[in-house]
Amino acid sequence: MNNDELRKILDEHKFWVDSMGKNGRKANLSGANLIRADLQGADLWGANLRGA
Numbered sequence: 001m002n003n004d005e006l007r008k009i010l011d012e013h014k015f016w017v018d019s020m021g022k023n024g025r026k027a028n029l030s031g032a033n034l035i036r037a038d039l040q041g042a043d044l045w046g047a048n049l050r051g052a
Contacts, residue, residue, distance in 0.1 A: 010042050
């Protein structure tokens with residue numbers, strides 16, 4: 001997963017969080033390699049991070 005793909009997922013997840021699950025999409029980052037990912041400021045509440 002590149003940075004652009006990750007940013008799109010995080011943007012959709014923020015929309016999901018802000019709308020209390022009515023809009024956007026819950027982030028599924030299971031198995032993702034996040035070693036060099038910039039997650040500063042990301043709200044990962046409710047995101048699937050299993051194995052990430």
